[in-house]
Amino acid sequence: MISIAYIRVDDGENLEKAIKRFKRMVEKEGIIREWKKREYFEKPSTIRNRKRKSLERKLAKKARKAQQSRSY
Numbered sequence: 001m002i003s004i005a006y007i008r009v010d011d012g013e014n015l016e017k018a019i020k021r022f023k024r025m026v027e028k029e030g031i032i033r034e035w036k037k038r039e040y041f042e043k044p045s046t047i048r049n050r051k052r053k054s055l056e057r058k059l060a061k062k063a064r065k066a067q068q069s070r071s072y
Contacts, residue, residue, distance in 0.1 A: 005031060 005026050009018045026032060 005029060 005022070007018060007022045007025065009015070
């Protein structure tokens with residue numbers, strides 16, 4: 001399903017204000033993030049490796065925090 005972001009601009013509304021509203025809406029919906037993610041094809045193995053490394057970093061950070069709290 002394709003979702004198109006749009007805003008309704010009132011007659012007396014400042015154009016800069018309308019653009020700011022549009023940018024906030026696009027950022028909130030994650031459209032730009034999704035577009036950047038899909039900009040280039042990424043092999044499934046690359047996706048798995050990226051997610052695995054991210055999880056390893058997260059667990060290592062958690063372990064460091066636990067180690068620091070025990071040392072105090």
